[in-house]
Amino acid sequence: MEAYISRKETQENEIKKIKRILNVLSLLRFLCVVIVFFSAYKLYEKFTTTYFLFCFLATISFLFLLRWYDKKKESKLHKEALVAINEDEIAFLKKEKIPFDDGVTFSKPHHEYAYDLDIFGSNSLFQTLNRTYTYIGKKALAHLLISEISEVELLENQEAIQELKSKMDWRQNFMANAKVSNDAEQFYNQLLAWTKNNSQPLPKFAIILLFILPLLFLVCTLGYYFLGTNNWLAYATISFFANLGFASNFIQRIKIENAHSTAIDKIVKQYSLMIATIEKEKFTSKKLVKLQKELQNQEGKASGLMYQLSRLFSGLDSVANPLVVLFFNGCFLYHIHILRKIIVWKQQHREHVEKWLEIIGAFETLQSLANFSYNNPDFCFPTINGNHEILLTNMSHPLLSATHRVSNTVAFQPQSFIILTGSNMSGKSTFLRSLGINMVLARIGSVVCASQANIHPMPILVSMRLSDSLSDSESYFYAEIKRLKQIMDALDAKRSFVLLDEILRGTNSDDKRSGTVEVIYKMIQKKAIGAIATHDIEVCLTADDFPNQLINKCFEVSIENNDLHFDYKLRDGICKNKSATFLMKKIGVI
Numbered sequence: 269m270e271a272y273i274s275r276k277e278t279q280e281n282e283i284k285k286i287k288r289i290l291n292v293l294s295l296l297r298f299l300c301v302v303i304v305f306f307s308a309y310k311l312y313e314k315f316t317t318t319y320f321l322f323c324f325l326a327t328i329s330f331l332f333l334l335r336w337y338d339k340k341k342e343s344k345l346h347k348e349a350l351v352a353i354n355e356d357e358i359a360f361l362k363k364e365k366i367p368f369d370d371g372v373t374f375s376k377p378h379h380e381y382a383y384d385l386d387i388f389g390s391n392s393l394f395q396t397l398n399r400t401y402t403y404i405g406k407k408a409l410a411h412l413l414i415s416e417i418s419e420v421e422l423l424e425n426q427e428a429i430q431e432l433k434s435k436m437d438w439r440q441n442f443m444a445n446a447k448v449s450n451d452a453e454q455f456y457n458q459l460l461a462w463t464k465n466n467s468q469p470l471p472k473f474a475i476i477l478l479f480i481l482p483l484l485f486l487v488c489t490l491g492y493y494f495l496g497t498n499n500w501l502a503y504a505t506i507s508f509f510a511n512l513g514f515a516s517n518f519i520q521r522i523k524i525e526n527a528h529s530t531a532i533d534k535i536v537k538q539y540s541l542m543i544a545t546i547e548k549e550k551f552t553s554k555k556l557v558k559l560q561k562e563l564q565n566q567e568g569k570a571s572g573l574m575y576q577l578s579r580l581f582s583g584l585d586s587v588a589n590p591l592v593v594l595f596f597n598g599c600f601l602y603h604i605h606i607l608r609k610i611i612v613w614k615q616q617h618r619e620h621v622e623k624w625l626e627i628i629g630a631f632e633t634l635q636s637l638a639n640f641s642y643n644n645p646d647f648c649f650p651t652i653n654g655n656h657e658i659l660l661t662n663m664s665h666p667l668l669s670a671t672h673r674v675s676n677t678v679a680f681q682p683q684s685f686i687i688l689t690g691s692n693m694s695g696k697s698t699f700l701r702s703l704g705i706n707m708v709l710a711r712i713g714s715v716v717c718a719s720q721a722n723i724h725p726m727p728i729l730v731s732m733r734l735s736d737s738l739s740d741s742e743s744y745f746y747a748e749i750k751r752l753k754q755i756m757d758a759l760d761a762k763r764s765f766v767l768l769d770e771i772l773r774g775t776n777s778d779d780k781r782s783g784t785v786e787v788i789y790k791m792i793q794k795k796a797i798g799a800i801a802t803h804d805i806e807v808c809l810t811a812d813d814f815p816n817q818l819i820n821k822c823f824e825v826s827i828e829n830n831d832l833h834f835d836y837k838l839r840d841g842i843c844k845n846k847s848a849t850f851l852m853k854k855i856g857v858i
Contacts, residue, residue: 269361271436276354279347286344293337300330349444361643363669370395374410380758381730382414384767385704386667393705396667397714399639401446402542403456404625405632412633412712419652422725424555425634425713426649431553432638439635442545446632449538456625458532463618467525467611470518478608481511482600508598515597518604525610526584533581540574542628547571556634559627565617570624573617580610641715646670650710650721656763656797657681658707659722665702666709666717673717674836678703683819685791686799687808689843690823695836696801697732699823700767703799704730707765726797727762729755732769745775752787759794766791766798777804785810792817808842 307323310316356367371394376382386392394413400406417425432439470478485507492500547569551557563570583606586592596602641647647666658680664673676699680686690696706716711725731751748771758764771787772780781804788800788810799821802808811818822843826833 269358272354272357272361275440276351276358279350279354283344283347283351286340286347290337290340290344293333293340297330297333297337300326300333304330345448346441346444349447350440353440353443353447357639357643366391366395368395368398369400369406371398371406371410374407374414376414379414380754381704381708381728381767384730384732385701385708387413387708391667393667393708397636397640399443399636400629400632401443402449402451402539402625402628402632403453404629405446405636408626408629409633409636413708416725416727417712419654419725421555422711422713423652424553425637427553428555428634429638429641429713429715430649431551431556432635433641435549435638436642438545438549439638442542442631442635445538445541445545446628449535449542451535451538455532455535459536459625460622462525463614463621465524467521467614469611469615470608474517475608477514478601478604481507481514485511485599511601512594512598515593515601515604518607522584522587522603522607525607526587533578533585536574536581537578539625539628540571540578542631543574543624544569544571546627546631556631559630562627563624565620567616570620573613573620574624577610577613577617580606580613584610637712637714644715644717646719647715647717648719648721649715650718650723653722653724656684656724656726657722658724658765658797659720660703660706660716660718661720663702663706663716663718663721665698666705668698675718676702676836676838678821678838680797683815683817684795684797685788685818686821687788687811687818688799688801688821688823689803689805689808690801691803691825691843691845693832694823694825694834694843696823697769698836699838700732700769700799700801704728704732704767727758727764728767729758729764729798730767731755731771732767744773748772756790756794759791759796763795763797766796766800768798768800770801770803780804781806788818805842 303326304323307319307326310319311323359365359367370390370392371388372390374394375388379387382388388394388410394410397413398406398409400409485504488500488504488507491497492504543563546560547563549560551560565573567573584603586596587603593603597604644666659678661677662675663678664675674695678686688696688699702717706718706721707723707728709716710721710723711728716723731748752771755764755766759766768787772783775783784800784802784804784807788807791798791800792814808820811820820840820842822839822841823834823836824839824843825845826835
């Protein structure tokens with residue numbers, strides 16, 4: 269946390285300095301304006317070289333100061349974003365709030381594990397990991413959390429995360445550029461729609477006139493200025509309206525292009541800055557180097573091309589101003605030139621845009637996981653094996669506070685399936701979720717909440733939290749049966765990691781017991797690895813029939829000083845103590 273506090277204070281001091289500079293620049297700009305008006309007034313009275321130079325130099329100085337002011341203002345916005353980033357991290361680590369997007373828009377209720385393991389939503393895994401600020405970044409992180417990747421990509425992710433973990437300054441600058449963009453799904457979709465919108469090139473004769481007509485206007489205007497005859501003024505006027513007439517032929521096309529680009533020029537500019545941050549950094553890990561190389565383009569750097577596009581979009585936005593349209597197009601055919609350049613840009617580079625944005629998303633995802641690793645130095649990168657072995661030493665739930673975590677060591681060898689017992693509130697469900705979330709983290713290349721881990725990445729199948737589906741006219745029990753069928757079908761396709769919590773709660777005890785035993789038999793036949801939690805002690809006797817595949821584990825509860833005590837420690841064997849009767853007596857139910 270000290271690193272975040274130090275960076276926040278440093279940036280706040282820098283912002284104070286920039287504010288002082290901005291105040292000085294504002295004063296100097298005002299003085300330049302005063303000099304320009306005063307010199308212009310004197311020139312109006314009588315032309316002198318001295319006042320002409322004053323007017324000229326003041327105008328140049330004003331433009332220079334304006335550019336300097338804009339750069340300092342951009343720097344201030346960037347540093348303010350850095351302050352906000354560090355403030356968010358401090359608040360998060362202090363457990364004051366989770367100020368990050370929860371990814372609820374990406375939730376999938378019928379996914380194999382996303383709903384059961386709280387992958388999305390408030391206080392979810394996504395919200396804990398998420399340090400993305402663009403829509404494509406959020407989308408990439410969400411996709412990674414619910415997808416299965418190859419072992420090669422997993423190991424590449426581990427290497428990339430380890431490298432980015434040490435690049436805190438780079439990560440925060442990258443994040444700040446993304447945060448300033450205020451990106452949203454609509455802007456992302458708007459840009460992609462623009463690239464897919466087919467734009468026919470301007471006719472050759474139109475391109476020729478595009479240069480000739482403004483040149484004629486310039487010649488006529490200079491003729492009137494130097495010769496002062498009314499004929500030249502008439503020619504200039506005719507040329508001006510000829511330009512407007514020519515421009516009117518393309519107004520509809522300009523509106524079509526502008527419909528796809530309005531309000532996203534600043535977003536595209538921030539995309540270019542994010543890409544530039546990637547291009548300038550030196551990476552050594554295989555995946556980061558590969559992603560960086562994919563930004564290289566024979567026609568120029570991706571960052572430069574995106575910045576060029578943002579400037580073109582910005583120029584096109586002024587078409588909404590009638591005065592600008594009349595003056596700039598009457599004189600220079602300004603918007604038609606912008607239209608031509610945009611069409612040329614689109615023809616040359618549009619097939620690369622989506623890929624460039626995907627690379628931004630990939631970097632945002634990896635730096636989010638790197639930030640997670642940095643914030644949890646006691647977490648470890650798991651060793652990957654190909655023998656279907658799973659060992660988690662001192663494992664606990666990564667979303668719980670470090671002060672409240674209780675760690676347990678669990679191995680799925682030689683027995684591959686655990687029958688878990690324990691009274692209510694003893695920690696069974698939290699343990700199952702700890703297993704599930706750590707397996708999710710392991711198979712995307714992230715650190716896991718354990719001191720050591722040896723993992724075989726595999727599909728994760730969970731049935732822990734189901735509900736009645738009123739929209740589908742579906743009872744809880746039928747929904748659970750469908751989920752179990754989904755799990756069995758998936759096990760036919762590939763050996764998987766399975767977590768089941770108190771299945772078949774919608775039927776009578778005998779039916780539930782026999783059904784649970786049959787499910788366990790099926791799990792053994794299909795070589796499933798994982799755990800099932802149950803309150804039925806007789807189900808645990810199944811382990812006696814399959815000692816090489818099944819093992820009983822439990823969480824116990826004790827009564828100390830006339831109160832229940834849970835230590836949340838995993839033990840061998842079947843749960844012996846009960847708490848329901850004691851608790852009901854204690855609070856006066858019975």
